Amino acid sequence: MRVVIRTDRLLLRELSMDDLDALAALYRDPEVRRYFPDGTRTYEQTREELAWVIDVYYRRYGYGLWAAVDRGTGSFVGRCGLLPWEIGGRTEVEVAYLLDRAVWGRGLATEAALAIAGHAFATLPVDRLIAMVDPANTASRRVAEKIGMTLLWPGFVDEYGTCDVYAVQRTPSAG
Numbered sequence: 001m002r003v004v005i006r007t008d009r010l011l012l013r014e015l016s017m018d019d020l021d022a023l024a025a026l027y028r029d030p031e032v033r034r035y036f037p038d039g040t041r042t043y044e045q046t047r048e049e050l051a052w053v054i055d056v057y058y059r060r061y062g063y064g065l066w067a068a069v070d071r072g073t074g075s076f077v078g079r080c081g082l083l084p085w086e087i088g089g090r091t092e093v094e095v096a097y098l099l100d101r102a103v104w105g106r107g108l109a110t111e112a113a114l115a116i117a118g119h120a121f122a123t124l125p126v127d128r129l130i131a132m133v134d135p136a137n138t139a140s141r142r143v144a145e146k147i148g149m150t151l152l153w154p155g156f157v158d159e160y161g162t163c164d165v166y167a168v169q170r171t172p173s174a175g
């Protein structure tokens with residue numbers, strides 16, 4: 001399985017259908033999915049998303065969501081990565097992060113998001129990266145802020161509902 005990014009504590013690698021059970025366990029947790037407009041996902045819905053990531057995102061864009069694996073234990077602890085969105089006629093790339101409750105509060109999302117942003121600026125022709133955050137999702141907002149994002153569009157409305165869009169611009173030092 002292709003390893004995309006290594007951080008001190010995490011390895012981010014491409015997902016495969018073998019990750020379905022582990023991903024479905026995260027997606028059925030109401031706490032983990034609390035701020036997602038579509039809520040928890042069934043096993044079947046998770047299978048569809050996973051297949052979409054592998055068959056469409058990896059092939060069409062060369063990126064997508066990746067498995068976050070604890071380098072110490074080898075356990076699957078979440079999925080993080082990059083997601084393309086068509087907004088206002090341009091493709092925006094979102095830094096996405098979702099981790100198992102068991103590992104929250106250890107700085108792992110910040111560590112992953114920083115590395116993902118660095119990877120995106122180094123490999124993609126993007127001027128900026130975004131994060132779409134439910135205003136009540138303090139942890140997610142803090143991760144966005146800790147990787148240098150600031151509020152770009154407060155109260156952004158799309159077909160999924162309302163969220164705050166954070167963004168970080170490419171800087172010369174970001175590559």
Ligand SMILES: CC(C)(COP(=O)(O)OP(=O)(O)OC[C@H]1O[C@@H](n2cnc3c(N)ncnc32)[C@H](O)[C@@H]1OP(=O)(O)O)[C@@H](O)C(=O)NCCC(=O)NCCS
Nearest residue numbers: 032097098099104105106107108109110138139140142143
């Ligand atoms: C968002 C998420 C990935 C953060 O993961 P994490 O590894 O716990 O985050 P970190 O440890 O890197 O913490 C980042 C910041 O958020 C803060 N934070 C973490 N959990 C928090 C909580 N429940 N409430 C308030 N702040 C919180 C941390 O204190 C830290 O900020 P600080 O440095 O100012 O103290 C995790 O909570 C998660 O998976 N949530 C469910 C999925 C989700 O909502 N993803 C985002 C969708 S946009």
